[in-house]
Amino acid sequence: MDVSILLLSLLIGAIVTYFSGDKLASKVALLFSLVSFMLSLNILYSYSNGNDVSLVREWISLPKISFALLADGFSLVMVLLTTILTPLIVFSSFGKSVENAKKFYALVLFMSFAMTGTFLAADGLLYYIFWELALIPIYFIALVWGNGDIEERKKDVLKFFIYTLAGSLFMLVAFAYLYTKAESFLLQDLYKLNLSFQEQTWIFLAFFLAYAIKIPIIPFHSWQANVYQKAPTIGTMLLSGIMLKMGLYSIIRWQLPIAPQAAKEYLPILVGLSIAGVIYGSILALRQKDLKRLLAYSSLAHVGLIAAGCYTLTIDGIHGAVHQMIAHGFVIVGLFFAAEIIYRRYNTYAIGELGGIRSQAPKFTSLFLIVVVASVGLPGTYNFVGEFTVLYSLSQINIWFVILGGLTIILGAYYMLKMFQNVMLGETNSNSFSEVTIYETITLVLIISFLLFFGLYPKPITDLVHPSLNEIFSTINSLK
Structure with missing residues (x-):
């Protein structure tokens, strides 16, 4: 099974949900989120039977960027976490009126699409794109449908956006440097690099800043409580239940194997x-x-x-x-x-x-x-x-x-x-x-x-x- 179908189902689901209208939006979002869950189970079944469900396609020739998706046990369990919790989170809102429901649920599915892509990506730049895409829907979910005073909410959500975006830019610089060494963004090629301790230290710190803000780890946590409080409950569930796992997952998948000497030090x-x-x-x-x-x-x-x-x-x-x-x-x-x-x-x-x-x-x-x-x-x-x-x-x-x-x-x-x-x-x-x-x-x-x-x-x-x-x-x- 082509693992990209899972991503496509969530993206199409977000588009269809938007055009379904406010009355049907929650039901359509639930339907597509359940479809994505079934597709992830199918991928798991194929993987368990020894089939290769990963995907590598040349995307851009210069610089060399691939549309590469890695579906191994670690990424699949995080994908399953996302595709199980997404329909649960959508279903939890049933019985509650949501203003501009079609936009709201479309953003929820788009965020699920971006987070799933982050867990599957095996190319550094593709991973970075999905990482950043996940930030856009939660920004609007928290800002437009959040709780409390609108001015305070704007301030807190903007702080969250700037914090996470700034940290991610350091990670982008790290990937750019790694490309000069490997002439590739592919995860398997980055794993093979023989970086000096000084190089590993700078790469490690660049990744750490992005992940520490997203998780968050103190002293980079100051945005968390205010945004969790101000965001609507569905937004808080997405942030705490899935999005922060992107940082924890990335520590294991990207940071430690690329810069292990710095991690040990x-x-x-x-x-x-x-x-x-x-x-x-x-x-x-x-x-x-x-x-x-x-x-x-x-x-x-x-x-x-x-x-x-x-x-x-x-x-x-x-x-x-x-x-x-x-x-x-x-x-x-x-x-x-x-x-x-x-x-x-x-x-x-x-x-x-x-x-x-x-x-x-x-x-x-x-x-x-x-x-x-x-x-x-x-x-x-x-x-x-x-x-x-x-x-x-x-x-x-x-x-x-x-x-x-x-x-x-x-x-x-x-x-x-x-x-x-x-x-x-x-x-x-x-x-x-x-x-x-x-x-x-x-x-x-x-x-x-x-x-x-x-x-x-x-x-x-x-x-x-x-x-x-x-x-x-x-x-x-x-x-x-």
Whole structure:
């Protein structure tokens, strides 16, 4: 199967959604997102049967740029994350009125197209194009359909756009330099380069700036909480559930294999910054009075641990990081959707104005509690698999790293359970809280089912990603 058909289906879906009109837009977007999911399953089936589903076509002769797509276990699992979460995110909006729906859902599908392309691209310039394309739809989604004061929203969204664009320009310069060495942008050719330590250092730092802003890693995180808060919930889900994974994926796929000596040299600093994000994000989450901001800083803490796993330069750390990327995608989408359910009924994210929901909506309370305990890595949930593996990898580097990194479990449990108590228990809010609808129930049940199934049986994902991760790890070691 030609893997480019998957990208084409999402792009066509965005166009058809735009011309379908506001009444049908959400249904058309859901249909095309489900088609893309089925196509990704078909690609996975072909790959599992030993077929080559990658694609390399000459695109531009001078400079030499190829339309190259790499579909191995690692990229496929990230594509599956995107194509599973996209229909879930679209479906979660059913029952809620969206102004200019055709434009909104067309942008959602276009963003999914760009993110999928980023995970599949095996040519540096093609990868950069998809990377930048993903920024355009989320800019308009957050700006036009966001929450709060319009002037503040403009300021925060523009800051996010400029930050990420500026970081990406350094990455473009790095690719331009690599082209002068390899006379190619192809990933396989860049892997073969024998760069000096000084060259690797500059390439590594250029990539790091782009990825650290996107993930984000402190001190490049200042845009995150404001944009997560101001963006509509669907936009926040796309940002936190999928888009930040572009940076984490790229660390493993592009940064470490191209500049492994620099990664080894700066390992203590990189892991230290990542773990600092765990502690910093957790402390800020403890102080939040707005539910979306609390979840934003919770995400900052969790992705700090994932980044630390990537930068351990151990196979266990990389495996754990990939598991945690996928688990975090489902958990954070579930948490933000639960916050959206509350907002639909109370029209507020202020934790101090909530309370007593359990007595009015026991079904929602139970579903929300499962997502909460999954977010803190309770054994039996998928988050536990990734967190345990990452912490184990940190213990191989320095015992203090695992001790400090482990604080994410303790602090995470504290601020998440405290939030649950304040929001769901206690005195009842003066306004009534209706039980979750069928659409809301299905969305949460699907998310929970995934987290519980792979929490108990992560082997299918491990088997899928192991060959490609082992190949990347071998490339890193051969160039150290």
